[in-house]
Amino acid sequence: MALPQVIIIGRPNVGKSTLWNRLVGKKLALVDDQPGVTRDRRFGDAHLLGLDFTIVDTAGWEDEDAATLPGRMRAQTEAALVGATVALFVIGTALFGTAVRRFRMHLG
Numbered sequence: 001m002a003l004p005q006v007i008i009i010g011r012p013n014v015g016k017s018t019l020w021n022r023l024v025g026k027k028l029a030l031v032d033d034q035p036g037v038t039r040d041r042r043f044g045d046a047h048l049l050g051l052d053f054t055i056v057d058t059a060g061w062e063d064e065d066a067a068t069l070p071g072r073m074r075a076q077t078e079a080a081l082v083g084a085t086v087a088l089f090v091i092g093t094a095l096f097g098t099a100v101r102r103f104r105m106h107l108g
């Protein structure tokens, strides 16, 4: 039987790929402090609290027109939701990422 799917969704740059890497135990998903680095779904095997499941990293969920790249990324994420058992909606580190970027720009 297929494992249950847990899908990680949320705005760009909130730490979705970092969480995915942590749950899979390997640094396979790209982590960056620029939004939009994850453009497609990534599947991995995870084990937590005695449960085996498939964990799915997704592109950031942006409210953009379907014809644009962010809009197509959102469509990918919405398609992934169809097969999911659980959705983890990450709202975490958006302000942190923005603050780091602004600080770096400030430093030049």
Ligand SMILES: Nc1nc2c(ncn2[C@@H]2O[C@H](COP(=O)(O)OP(=O)(O)O)[C@@H](O)[C@H]2O)c(=O)[nH]1
Pocket: 011, 012, 013, 014, 015, 016, 017, 018, 019, 030, 031, 032, 033, 034, 035, 036, 037, 038, 060, 093, 096, 097
């Ligand atoms: N302080 C802090 N930074 C984090 C955490 N998780 C991710 N980050 C940073 O936030 C930025 C975006 O992370 P990423 O996983 O690429 O976010 P994604 O775009 O949602 O997949 C990166 O610079 C990470 O190093 C966290 O738990 N704490």
Ligand SMILES: [Mg+2]
Pocket: 016, 017, 018, 030, 031, 037, 038, 058, 059
């Ligand atoms: Mg990502």
